[in-house]
Amino acid sequence: MEVINIEGLKRSYNTKTGVLNSKTKTTEALKGVSFNIKKGEIFGLLGPNGAGKTTIIKILATLLAPTSGTAKILGFDTYGQEKKVRPNINFIFGGERNLYWRLSARDNLLYFADLYKIDKETREKRIDYLLDLVGLTGRADEKVETYSKGMKQKLQIARGLINNPEILLLDEPTIGLDPVSSRELRNIVRTLAGKGHTILLTTHYMYEAEELCDRIAFIKNGEIVALNTVSELKKQLNQNSIIEVKVSDFSDDDISKLKSMKGVVEVSSYLKDDINNIKIVCETPLEIIKLMLEKFADKKIINLQIREFSLEDIYINLIGDGHV
Numbered sequence: 001m002e003v004i005n006i007e008g009l010k011r012s013y014n015t016k017t018g019v020l021n022s023k024t025k026t027t028e029a030l031k032g033v034s035f036n037i038k039k040g041e042i043f044g045l046l047g048p049n050g051a052g053k054t055t056i057i058k059i060l061a062t063l064l065a066p067t068s069g070t071a072k073i074l075g076f077d078t079y080g081q082e083k084k085v086r087p088n089i090n091f092i093f094g095g096e097r098n099l100y101w102r103l104s105a106r107d108n109l110l111y112f113a114d115l116y117k118i119d120k121e122t123r124e125k126r127i128d129y130l131l132d133l134v135g136l137t138g139r140a141d142e143k144v145e146t147y148s149k150g151m152k153q154k155l156q157i158a159r160g161l162i163n164n165p166e167i168l169l170l171d172e173p174t175i176g177l178d179p180v181s182s183r184e185l186r187n188i189v190r191t192l193a194g195k196g197h198t199i200l201l202t203t204h205y206m207y208e209a210e211e212l213c214d215r216i217a218f219i220k221n222g223e224i225v226a227l228n229t230v231s232e233l234k235k236q237l238n239q240n241s242i243i244e245v246k247v248s249d250f251s252d253d254d255i256s257k258l259k260s261m262k263g264v265v266e267v268s269s270y271l272k273d274d275i276n277n278i279k280i281v282c283e284t285p286l287e288i289i290k291l292m293l294e295k296f297a298d299k300k301i302i303n304l305q306i307r308e309f310s311l312e313d314i315y316i317n318l319i320g321d322g323h324v
């Protein structure tokens with residue numbers, strides 16, 4: 001069952017430039033975006049700064065009107081049917097400061113529960129459940145100002161779940177968090193999806209998207225350039241493999257020799273601690289390795305591995321200069 005339907009979504013921003021003789025500049029942040037998300041899915045929006053990801057989240061969150069096209073949640077238009085949409089959603093923008101720092105976690109949640117007019121009995125049970133879900137039960141009655149960044153972000157997640165929303169919109173949920181806190185948050189997101197919540201998230205962390213997302217849309221300059229599961233995206237890229245080699249005493253001439261070997265598509269390298277770190281994109285990795293060991297028998301190969309394309313390789317291929 002699809003719970004989010006986006007169809008031909010466009011959004012422009014008009015900004016005035018200059019003070020005297022000011023001119024209006026129009027930015028087309030979304031140029032006709034369409035996609036659907038199924039119930040219980042974790043869907044990732046990936047793309048460079050300014051691609052339009054937050055604009056999509058804001059339109060879905062009923063905070064921004066589209067210029068044209070539609071964004072629907074559970075069949076209700078996020079522009080025009082806001083009152084039908086809002087009880088079913090909630091949103092969290094990474095690093096936002098809309099918690100009350102002088103209040104405890106529990107009192108913050110009580111306050112937000114009040115805004116949603118949640119009855120007393122449900123409210124208390126839900127708050128206990130959410131504090132437990134995000135691992136804050138032990139500190140629930142301490143003031144938020146004494147919390148670490150990770151704890152505040154976990155409380156944001158609890159805040160975002162206070163109305164038990166079917167759909168949760170997360171804009172860079174783990175920004176600025178340490179690896180342990182990020183992992184804990186990812187586990188919470190996974191648990192939520194397991195319970196049937198649908199999650200749309202943006203992130204600049206490729207491993208996060210790779211680990212969490214059922215499907216990913218890459219967005220660039222306000223347009224979707226690819227949309228699929230990670231494994232399908234990898235298949236679509238091409239049939240090549242990557243060989244990574246660490247070798248000492250490798251000259252520019254040797255790199256040129258590598259590049260001219262049959263079956264080699266692309267070679268890139270960088271020097272660190274006097275060791276050449278070489279990445280070879282090729283069609284037949286085993287043959288290339290055999291040839292390399294023959295041609296460069298006098299070189300000291302420290303490490304050699306064949307690996308599959310990562311999401312980061314796909315990102316660079318789609319969003320960057322077309323290379324990997």
Ligand SMILES: Nc1ncnc2c1ncn2[C@@H]1O[C@H](COP(=O)(O)OP(=O)(O)OP(=O)(O)O)[C@@H](O)[C@H]1O
Nearest residue numbers: 013014015027029048049050051052053054055056
């Ligand atoms: N309030 C605004 N006024 C004018 N232009 C805006 C406004 N908000 C966003 N834009 C422009 O719209 C485009 C898309 O911005 P958006 O914030 O959606 O990108 P993003 O993909 O979320 O970027 P980031 O990864 O940096 O958060 C950018 O060119 C941005 O400058």
